[in-house]
Amino acid sequence: MYTCMIGKENILPAVIFCRISSRDQELGVSIESQLASTYEYCKRKNLTVIKEYAITESSVRGDRKQFKEMIATVKARKGKVAIVVNCVDRLQRSYKDSPELDTLRRKGKIEVHFIKENLILHKDSSGMDIMFWNMSVLMASSYVLQLADNVKRSMRYNLSQGKWQHLAPLGYINKQDKEGKSCIETDEARAKIIKKLFKEFATGLFTITDMTDKAKEYGLTQKKGTPVIRSTIHKILTNPFYYGFMAVEHGNKLIPHRYEKLVSQQLFDKCQSILRSRGKKGIKKKTPFNPKEFAFRGLLTCGTCGCTITCEHHKKKSGKEFIYLKCHHTCPTRPCNEPAVNEKVLFQQLDEDIFQKITPERVEAVNAEIGKIIKSLDSDYKNILAGLEKEKEKLESNKSKLLDLILDDVISKDEYEFKLSKINTELAIIQSKISEKPSDLTDKLKKLQHINRVLIHSNEILLGSKVCTKNAYLNILCLNQQLSNGKLLKKVDFPLNLLTEKPTLSILAAPLGFEPGFSP
Ligand SMILES: [Zn+2]
Known part of the structure; x- marks a missing residue:
C-alpha cells in the first residue's frame, strides 16, 4: 500500500511546479491558484517544499528551458524528490517529456504527484496508473491539437481577408489599431529606401553585395536598429510582399494582401530574372519528410x-x-516471405476490428458494471467502518469502567495501568484502521471508467494527431502485435478487451489485482 511508503519519520522533499502559457494568461488561468493548492497539498501530505517553480512557458513549443531546469534540480539532489503539480497538463502536454520522467520514476528518483487526477506515480506504480498518466497526457495533447486547429482556422480566415499575421517585412511595421487589433502600416522611411533598392537592382548593374553597401549608405537598418546584412537584402529583393502578395505554405502559394504595395510586379519580376540569371535560388523548398517518424515504429x-x-x-x-x-x-539463406503491407491497410484493420466496436453505448454499459463494483466496495467499506466505530465505542466505555474500578479501590494501581495500556494499544490500532484509505481499488476503477471514455475517440485520435502521438497511443493500447500475411494477429489486451469482448470479471480482475474469489 502506498501510504506506508511515506512514514512519519522520513519526510519527502518536494519541488512544486506551476505553469501557465501566455494563452492561459489570456484565459484567466492564474499561477497563484496553482501555488495555493500545491502548497496546501504538500502540507497535507507531509512533504517539505525545497523549491517552487512558478513559470510562464509553452509546454509544446521551444525546448522547455525551465522544465529542464526543474529536472536538473531534482537530479542534483541526493535521494528521492517529489514533483508536485496541479494536474497533468501543467507538467506536460506531449509525450516528448514522458521518457525522461518515466526513467527517473522507475529508478525511484522521483515521485510525481498530480493533485487533480488524484494520481501519484512512483517506482512501484501499477500498470493502470501508468496508463492513466499516458491517457491524461494524450487528453492534454489533443487539447493542444484542438487549439492549434482553432489557430489555423483563424489564420486561414485572416489570410482570406488579406491579413498578414506574422512579423511585417522590413518597410512595414506591426501596430495596433484603435480597437486594439493588430494591423500593419507602411514604415515610410524604410519603404522609401527599399523602393530605391529595387529600382537600382533592376538595372542589372549591381550585385547583392553592392546593394548591401548601398542600403547601408542610404541608412537602412533592421527593425531593432542594427545594420542590414547581405542575406537581409536578398530576402527583400525576393519577397513578393513588396508587390502585393503574401507567400504561404512554405512559399508554394501566393495570396494578395491588403497593404500598400511598394513596387510594381514588373519591377519585381525583372529583379527575379536578374537573380535567376546569376543562379541565385528563390524561395526555399518545402521541408522534406522526416523518415524517422512512423506510427507503427517498433510496435510489430x-x-x-x-x-x-x-x-x-x-x-x-x-x-x-x-x-x-x-x-x-x-x-540471406532463409529469406522471409512475409509480404509488405501499406500502413493505411493496418489502420483500416484496427478501425474495423477494434475501434468500431467501442461505441459510446458499449462504454457506458461497461462503465455501469464497473460502477456497481465501486458501489459494493463502498458499502463494504462503510460496513467495516461501522464495525470499527462500534469497537472503538466499546473500548472507550471499558476505559471509563476501569476508572470507576480504581476510584472504588476494586483494583490496584498496577492492575489499572496494565489494563489501561492494553486498551490504549487496541484503541490506537482501531484508530489507524479507521483513518486508512478505503481502498485504492475504488480509485483504480474510477480511472478505468475515465480511460474507457477516452477510448471511444481512438480512431479520431489516431487520424488527427502527429505521428509521434500516434506511435505513443498505439503503444499505450498495447497494440504491439504480430503481423502475418498483412494482418494483425494478436488479440487485444486490457483495457481494450473490456470494450471489444464480453467483459467478465476475470478480464477485469488480473490487471487490477483483485483477490481471487472476489465477488462484486
Ligand atoms: Zn519475417
Whole structure:
C-alpha cells in the first residue's frame, strides 16, 4: 500500500511546479491558484517544499528551458524528490517529456504527484496508473491539437481577408489599431529606401553585395536598429510582399494582401530574372519528410520469423507518398516471405476490428458494471467502518469502567495501568484502521471508467494527431502485435478487451489485482 511508503519519520522533499502559457494568461488561468493548492497539498501530505517553480512557458513549443531546469534540480539532489503539480497538463502536454520522467520514476528518483487526477506515480506504480498518466497526457495533447486547429482556422480566415499575421517585412511595421487589433502600416522611411533598392537592382548593374553597401549608405537598418546584412537584402529583393502578395505554405502559394504595395510586379519580376540569371535560388523548398517518424515504429513483429517489422517511406513517380511495413529479416539463406503491407491497410484493420466496436453505448454499459463494483466496495467499506466505530465505542466505555474500578479501590494501581495500556494499544490500532484509505481499488476503477471514455475517440485520435502521438497511443493500447500475411494477429489486451469482448470479471480482475474469489 502506498501510504506506508511515506512514514512519519522520513519526510519527502518536494519541488512544486506551476505553469501557465501566455494563452492561459489570456484565459484567466492564474499561477497563484496553482501555488495555493500545491502548497496546501504538500502540507497535507507531509512533504517539505525545497523549491517552487512558478513559470510562464509553452509546454509544446521551444525546448522547455525551465522544465529542464526543474529536472536538473531534482537530479542534483541526493535521494528521492517529489514533483508536485496541479494536474497533468501543467507538467506536460506531449509525450516528448514522458521518457525522461518515466526513467527517473522507475529508478525511484522521483515521485510525481498530480493533485487533480488524484494520481501519484512512483517506482512501484501499477500498470493502470501508468496508463492513466499516458491517457491524461494524450487528453492534454489533443487539447493542444484542438487549439492549434482553432489557430489555423483563424489564420486561414485572416489570410482570406488579406491579413498578414506574422512579423511585417522590413518597410512595414506591426501596430495596433484603435480597437486594439493588430494591423500593419507602411514604415515610410524604410519603404522609401527599399523602393530605391529595387529600382537600382533592376538595372542589372549591381550585385547583392553592392546593394548591401548601398542600403547601408542610404541608412537602412533592421527593425531593432542594427545594420542590414547581405542575406537581409536578398530576402527583400525576393519577397513578393513588396508587390502585393503574401507567400504561404512554405512559399508554394501566393495570396494578395491588403497593404500598400511598394513596387510594381514588373519591377519585381525583372529583379527575379536578374537573380535567376546569376543562379541565385528563390524561395526555399518545402521541408522534406522526416523518415524517422512512423506510427507503427517498433510496435510489430513478423508472424513468420519473429523479426522486427520496419517502416519505410516511399514516393511514387506520380508524387504520391506512402508508408509500407516490411519484415526486417536479414538472413540471406532463409529469406522471409512475409509480404509488405501499406500502413493505411493496418489502420483500416484496427478501425474495423477494434475501434468500431467501442461505441459510446458499449462504454457506458461497461462503465455501469464497473460502477456497481465501486458501489459494493463502498458499502463494504462503510460496513467495516461501522464495525470499527462500534469497537472503538466499546473500548472507550471499558476505559471509563476501569476508572470507576480504581476510584472504588476494586483494583490496584498496577492492575489499572496494565489494563489501561492494553486498551490504549487496541484503541490506537482501531484508530489507524479507521483513518486508512478505503481502498485504492475504488480509485483504480474510477480511472478505468475515465480511460474507457477516452477510448471511444481512438480512431479520431489516431487520424488527427502527429505521428509521434500516434506511435505513443498505439503503444499505450498495447497494440504491439504480430503481423502475418498483412494482418494483425494478436488479440487485444486490457483495457481494450473490456470494450471489444464480453467483459467478465476475470478480464477485469488480473490487471487490477483483485483477490481471487472476489465477488462484486
Ligand atoms: Zn519475417
